[in-house]
Amino acid sequence: MDRINSVHFIFDERQRPPEEMRVADNNLTPTRKVGASALAGAITVVLVWVLNTVVLPENNKITGEVASALTLILTFVVGYFVPEAVDPAVAWSKMEPMLLDQRFQWRKVVTLAGAASISSRAATDILRHRPHVRIGQDAQGEPLAQLTQRPQQGQLQAPQGQLPPAQPQPPVAHLPPGA
Numbered sequence: 815m816d817r818i819n820s821v822h823f824i825f826d827e828r829q830r831p832p833e834e835m836r837v838a839d840n841n842l843t844p845t846r847k848v849g850a851s852a853l854a855g856a857i858t859v860v861l862v863w864v865l866n867t868v869v870l871p872e873n874n875k876i877t878g879e880v881a882s883a884l885t886l887i888l889t890f891v892v893g894y895f896v897p898e899a900v901d902p903a904v905a906w907s908k909m910e911p912m913l914l915d916q917r918f919q920w921r922k923v924v925t926l927a928g929a930a931s932i933s934s935r936a937a938t939d940i941l942r943h944r945p946h947v948r949i950g951q952d953a954q955g956e957p958l959a960q961l962t963q964r965p966q967q968g969q970l971q972a973p974q975g976q977l978p979p980a981q982p983q984p985p986v987a988h989l990p991p992g993a
Contacts, residue, residue, distance in 0.1 A: 845898055846899045847896045850893065850896040851896070854889050854891075854893075855885050858888045858889070859885055862881040862885075898932070900936045902940045904930075908929050909926040912926055913926070913959060914961065919960060920959070920960045922956055922958055923957040923958060923959055924937075924957075926941070926959060938957060946962050948962050
């Protein structure tokens with residue numbers, strides 16, 4: 815009885831974490847990468863079953879260990895090569911507040927990419943399509959981003975899932991170390 819009450823207590827609505835710590839319901843949808851990996855695993859299992867029941871002779875079946883290894887390897891390979899689907903509007907909504915932070919004139923693109931959970935290349939592509947963003951690099955050659963204007967938060971957002979037309983970029987700025 816105590817165990818049931820303790821489990822109930824964990825899921826009691828009054829004990830929910832603050833709003834900023836909750837996982838949004840729509841985040842439970844599997845990504846393209848996860849879906850493709852799961853499909854590759856399922857296809858591998860069915861393929862091994864067909865080989866064992868129809869194609870291979872009785873004394874030459876694929877063992878469970880080998881089938882498991884094949885499933886794992888193919889699932890990994892598919893997951894590795896299928897790129898994540900990036901929603902530019904969502905990524906921008908996570909990078910914009912960092913660029914608007916008054917403490918920093920320039921932000922490293924890798925930092926912005928980490929905040930948006932995307933690759934640096936994807937972050938650079940999204941930033942290049944923003945009319946008020948300048949791309950530069952520091953003395954070590956790391957890409958940086960800067961707002962050329964500091965509007966109120968939310969003014970730079972494009973319609974959901976769309977990018978504004980690309981703007982020509984000024985020459986790359988080289989900053990002194992530590993800037």
